[in-house]
Amino acid sequence: xxxxTTFTAIFLKNRSHMTRNIRHATTGDIDRIMQVLAAAKQxxxxxxxTLQWVNGYPNIEAVMLDIERDGAIVVEDDGVIVAYFxxxxxxxxxxxxxxxxxxxxxxxxxxxxxxxxxxxxxRGIFASAMEYCFSIDPNIRVDTHRDNKIMQHLFEKHGFQYxxxxxxxxxxxxxxxxxxxxxx
Numbered sequence: 047x048x049x050x051t052t053f054t055a056i057f058l059k060n061r062s063h064m065t066r067n068i069r070h071a072t073t074g075d076i077d078r079i080m081q082v083l084a085a086a087k088q089x090x091x092x093x094x095x096t097l098q099w100v101n102g103y104p105n106i107e108a109v110m111l112d113i114e115r116d117g118a119i120v121v122e123d124d125g126v127i128v129a130y131f132x133x134x135x136x137x138x139x140x141x142x143x144x145x146x147x148x149x150x151x152x153x154x155x156x157x158x159x160x161x162x163x164x165x166x167x168x169r170g171i172f173a174s175a176m177e178y179c180f181s182i183d184p185n186i187r188v189d190t191h192r193d194n195k196i197m198q199h200l201f202e203k204h205g206f207q208y209x210x211x212x213x214x215x216x217x218x219x220x221x222x223x224x225x226x227x228x229x230x
Contacts, residue, residue, distance in 0.1 A: 064123055068178045071109070071118035071130065078127045079109055079120065086163025090194065098191035104161045112161070119178070121164070121171055129164035129171045133157050133179055140212050141187060141222065147210020149187070150224050156185035162197070172200045184227040189220035 071079060087099050112118035112132040121129035138158040141149070159179060164171040179186050189212055190197040198221065202208075206223035213219055 065125075066174055067122040067125075068174060069120060069122070070116065071113055071120045073110070073113060075118075075120055075127060076106060076109055079118075079130045080106065082127060082130050082165055083109075083161070083163045085165045089166055090196070093194075093196055095191060095193040095195070098194055104163075108161065119175070121168070121174060123168060128168035129162070129175070131162035131175055132160040133182070134160065135183075136187075138187065140214050140220075141189075144210040144212055144222060147208070147222070149209050149222075150207075150226055151185070154185050154226070155183070156187050156224075157183040158187045158189075160188075172204065176204055180227050184229070185224070186226075187222065187224045189222045192219065192221055 083099075083104055090096075090098060109118060109130075112134070115132075115134055117132045117134040119131050119133055120127045121131075134157060136156045136158065141158065157179060159175070162172070162175065176186070186206075187209075188197075188201060188206060190201070201223045204225070206225040209222045209224050211219055212222045
């Protein structure tokens with residue numbers, strides 16, 4: 047199902063207004079997306095996360111597949127792409143089996159967020175991205191490497207709860223989280 051939601055918000059940045067826009071990526075965005083992901087990888091390395099996003103991953107092929115699946119999302123500040131993430135509909139094959147825990151609900155459809163990265167100067171990206179994601183689906187699942195303390199902190203800060211361990215197709219372990227927003 048194609049999602050056509052675009053978010054635009056005005057933020058105060060250094061006493062001036064900044065427009066943040068969240069939209070679907072196109073193939074014309076790939077060079078900038080790869081720059082953003084390279085910058086995010088540098089932040090991960092400086093934070094001690096040296097084992098996630100290795101061997102050229104995430105690569106152009108992964109981003110192209112996200113675009114083909116209508117799940118490649120960019121975040122722009124004043125028209126400049128400052129972040130990227132994939133938001134893909136269920137089922138996520140690697141989430142079919144969870145160890146040392148369980149998902150909150152195994153019958154509801156969900157979306158999964160993968161490959162989130164931002165340039166170091168961008169602020170509030172995770173909050174903006176989650177606002178966008180939850181406007182589309184109240185059930186979001188995410189995962190991250192055990193060494194990615196930054197993402198673990200953001201997940202917990204924004205209400206995601208740890209559910210257990212999943213394994214990627216290559217056998218690598220990931221910590222899995224979920225948040226189901228209820229409407230009141």
